[in-house]
Amino acid sequence: MKTLKNHKFVLAMQAMMLMAMVQGSVAQEDDKAYLQTANAIIDEALQRGKAYEMLRELSFEVGPRLSGSPQAAAAVEWGRETMIEHGLENVHLQEVMVPHWERGPIERAAVVNSSFVGTHELTVCALGGSIATPTLGVTAEVLEVQTMDELHQKASEAAGKIIFFNRPMDATKRNTFAAYGGAVNQRGSGAAEAAKVGAVAALVRSMTTALDDVPHTGGMHYEEGVPKIPSAAISTLDANFLSDLLKKGAPVSVNLQLSSRTLPDTPSANVVGEITGSELPDEVVLLGGHLDSWDKGHGAHDDGSGCVQSIEALRLLKALNLRPRRTIRAVLFMNEENGLRGGKGYAEHVEKNGPKHIVAIESDRGGFAPRGITVQAENQIVAKVARWSYLLEQIGADRIERGGGGADISPLVPQGTVTMGLMVESHRYFDYHHSANDTFDKVNERELTLGAATMAIIAYVLANEGL
Numbered sequence: 001m002k003t004l005k006n007h008k009f010v011l012a013m014q015a016m017m018l019m020a021m022v023q024g025s026v027a028q029e030d031d032k033a034y035l036q037t038a039n040a041i042i043d044e045a046l047q048r049g050k051a052y053e054m055l056r057e058l059s060f061e062v063g064p065r066l067s068g069s070p071q072a073a074a075a076v077e078w079g080r081e082t083m084i085e086h087g088l089e090n091v092h093l094q095e096v097m098v099p100h101w102e103r104g105p106i107e108r109a110a111v112v113n114s115s116f117v118g119t120h121e122l123t124v125c126a127l128g129g130s131i132a133t134p135t136l137g138v139t140a141e142v143l144e145v146q147t148m149d150e151l152h153q154k155a156s157e158a159a160g161k162i163i164f165f166n167r168p169m170d171a172t173k174r175n176t177f178a179a180y181g182g183a184v185n186q187r188g189s190g191a192a193e194a195a196k197v198g199a200v201a202a203l204v205r206s207m208t209t210a211l212d213d214v215p216h217t218g219g220m221h222y223e224e225g226v227p228k229i230p231s232a233a234i235s236t237l238d239a240n241f242l243s244d245l246l247k248k249g250a251p252v253s254v255n256l257q258l259s260s261r262t263l264p265d266t267p268s269a270n271v272v273g274e275i276t277g278s279e280l281p282d283e284v285v286l287l288g289g290h291l292d293s294w295d296k297g298h299g300a301h302d303d304g305s306g307c308v309q310s311i312e313a314l315r316l317l318k319a320l321n322l323r324p325r326r327t328i329r330a331v332l333f334m335n336e337e338n339g340l341r342g343g344k345g346y347a348e349h350v351e352k353n354g355p356k357h358i359v360a361i362e363s364d365r366g367g368f369a370p371r372g373i374t375v376q377a378e379n380q381i382v383a384k385v386a387r388w389s390y391l392l393e394q395i396g397a398d399r400i401e402r403g404g405g406g407a408d409i410s411p412l413v414p415q416g417t418v419t420m421g422l423m424v425e426s427h428r429y430f431d432y433h434h435s436a437n438d439t440f441d442k443v444n445e446r447e448l449t450l451g452a453a454t455m456a457i458i459a460y461v462l463a464n465e466g467l
């Protein structure tokens, strides 16, 4: 009896081992097939890639595309036509209302009273959402602060002044996005905080680690019940100049002139196209970027790159006749920069009408060389995605780490969608970000193209295998 039991046990073990071997070899076969597919995607991207040409069109034929502007409307039409041209399926627009802020023709600032430099022009630009100054501008003495705490400590000196927020992005941080995150509250809420202590305007050091004469715009917001005061970004070179001048001890007054205005909300749209899944068409893996940009430069890195990569990823799969089990959808979101209306509207629409989005992957860190994928989820999910990192090893994009997804896809998180972001080499991103330097020529074709291939590979395997 004992022997028989042992014998049965051995047989059962042998059967289990055999099954494991069969499963293992199936997995190996799958791995080989996926590796071949990944190779084919990379070859197609490098040999016949269209992302760079799409970005050229978007940069030069459409141009900068601030929400609500005629160029943003042209960008929506460009996105729709480009998706159709490249064979995407179910191409459609999803309408959203967006804010409509205009910079206006006048934005200038000058030191007007210095005994050291006399009158001296400063390079500035209005922050997105700022009100205008009176026609002749606001003229007031400048008070420099590094932090909100310092502003509150100096509250008694702030009335009637222009508050100069001059805390640099911390270049000692390893991650440039962390450096940005550590400085950007000056831009977003500087004006409101300054107004609370009686200031008449805010000047904010540009959010960049570059030292140059180019101001970087970006969103700012007012607070209900707090006076609205004009707010502008100043170039890093002029921020240093102004700070040095203040250190000499004599009062420094600046005249600031802005002609920006906010118009009524405007109808606009997200642009959607897909490859319908062969077995589970009602489960979606989303690829996206945002179609709107600031009005300086071309918005080539931010985020023309993410848009063309999302379309190109689907084109690559189409070109290779790869139809995944689940649907892969490209979405060009409208209004990330100053309202996130596209991302919010999209998530609301999906919540009401479906289909279920299992994964959303955004590219919004610039069109630089891909390094991997950040996954905004538990380690267990990160490990499941990391299972596929070998497919991206050969192009150096195999880092799968816990990290942010993206602003436009973040409203999908409460529905259980796992969000991910294309991780890129981003040391230079903030040199260009939100400035006149964010032009087509700053994007490298190979880097942009390999980013699209990375998105195609990871989307394809997740659309087939799930999470």
Ligand SMILES: [Zn+2]
Binding pocket: 290, 302, 303, 336, 364
């Ligand atoms: Zn962006």
